Amino acid sequence: MTEELRKTESQKDEMVEQEQVERTRETRLFMPRVDIYETKENIYLVADIPGADQDSIDITLEKNILSIDARVASEKPTDYSLTYAEYGIGDFSRKFTLSNEVEKEGIVAVVKDGVLSLTLPKAGPAKTQRISVKSV
Amino acid sequence: MEFRKRYSSSLWEEMDKLQREMNRMFDSAYTNRSGTVFDFPAINVWTKPESGQVIIAELPGINPDELDIKVIGESITISGSRNSPEESEDLKYHRQERGYGRFTRSIQLPFPVESERVEANYEKGILKIWLPRAEADKPRKIVVKSNS
Structure with a gap:
């Protein structure tokens, strides 16, 4: 990674409808940029979802598919008209397959300044279980 | 009238989508629809x-x-x-997009x-x-x- 923010970073990746199920809401849909890292105890997922807050984010974990959905209300300054646009406004959605077993009850999600941080604790004893072989 | 309005908007969406896909095929990641950085x-x-x-x-x-x-x-x-x-040291990155x-x-x-x-x-x-x-x-x- 370079010191300067790369120019391509200013553009969001829009989802093409074929890639997923069609929507009923008449807004655009973007893929949030994420960082995923892991330590011995936890898996961390950080996603950029500008415009969404705690009430408009849905996080679901079904089997091992983690879905993040964030609705963004398009706030328009009243009486102003959009004269120049470089980015589109729309909802965010992305799904991840979790490889490790995750302690579902222990998932913590925090949102601050348009950044969602998820802490997914790894399931304890299931991590590595040594099976001792007995000799008869 | 209502029908026509809906019809034309979905047509534009269709055109928009087509254009996006064309761009995805031909363009590099550095440019947007209008070709500006x-x-x-x-x-x-x-x-x-x-x-x-x-x-x-x-x-x-x-x-x-x-x-x-x-x-x-x-x-x-x-x-x-x-x-x-x-x-x-004990931190392993899987993805870094931000x-x-x-x-x-x-x-x-x-x-x-x-x-x-x-x-x-x-x-x-x-x-x-x-x-x-x-x-x-x-x-x-x-x-x-x-x-x-």
């Missing part, structure tokens, strides 16, 4: 001709105290930085600004800057007198 952060500009402009930018995860907004004459400069992610580092962007405005009345707010990762047009620059309505 954008600076960071991307901005949207809202205008009300008689009162001014509102510049909105998506800047998630930035400390608003470290944002620096300067208005000089007819231009505005936004600069700031996003902290680099944590680095440590950018970090310093950024500066200058935007040329179409009119001089009443600099004392510029307001900015940062909420949910979105920066909004209200730029009122300078009083002296506002268009005046000229009353036509007749000598009758």
Whole structure:
């Protein structure tokens, strides 16, 4: 990674409808940029979802598919008209397959300044279980 | 009438989608639909001709105290930085898509600004800057007198 923010970073990746199920809401849909890292105890997922807050984010974990959905209300300054646009406004959605077993009850999600941080604790004893072989 | 309206909007969407897919095939990641390279952060500009402009930018995860907004004459400069992610020995990265580092962007405005009345707010990762047009620059309505 370079010191300067790369120019391509200013553009969001829009989802093409074929890639997923069609929507009923008449807004655009973007893929949030994420960082995923892991330590011995936890898996961390950080996603950029500008415009969404705690009430408009849905996080679901079904089997091992983690879905993040964030609705963004398009706030328009009243009486102003959009004269120049470089980015589109729309909802965010992305799904991840979790490889490790995750302690579902222990998932913590925090949102601050348009950044969602998820802490997914790894399931304890299931991590590595040594099976001792007995000799008869 | 209702039917026609809906029909045309979905047609445009279809065209839009087609164009996006064409772009995905032919373009590099560095250009957008119109082929221009954008600076960071991307901005949207809202205008009300008689009162001014509102510049909105998506800047998630930035400390608003470290944002620096300067208005000089007819231009505005936004600069700031996003902290680099944590680095440590027992930390293993799987994905790193979010950018970090310093950024500066200058935007040329179409009119001089009443600099004392510029307001900015940062909420949910979105920066909004209200730029009122300078009083002296506002268009005046000229009353036509007749000598009758």
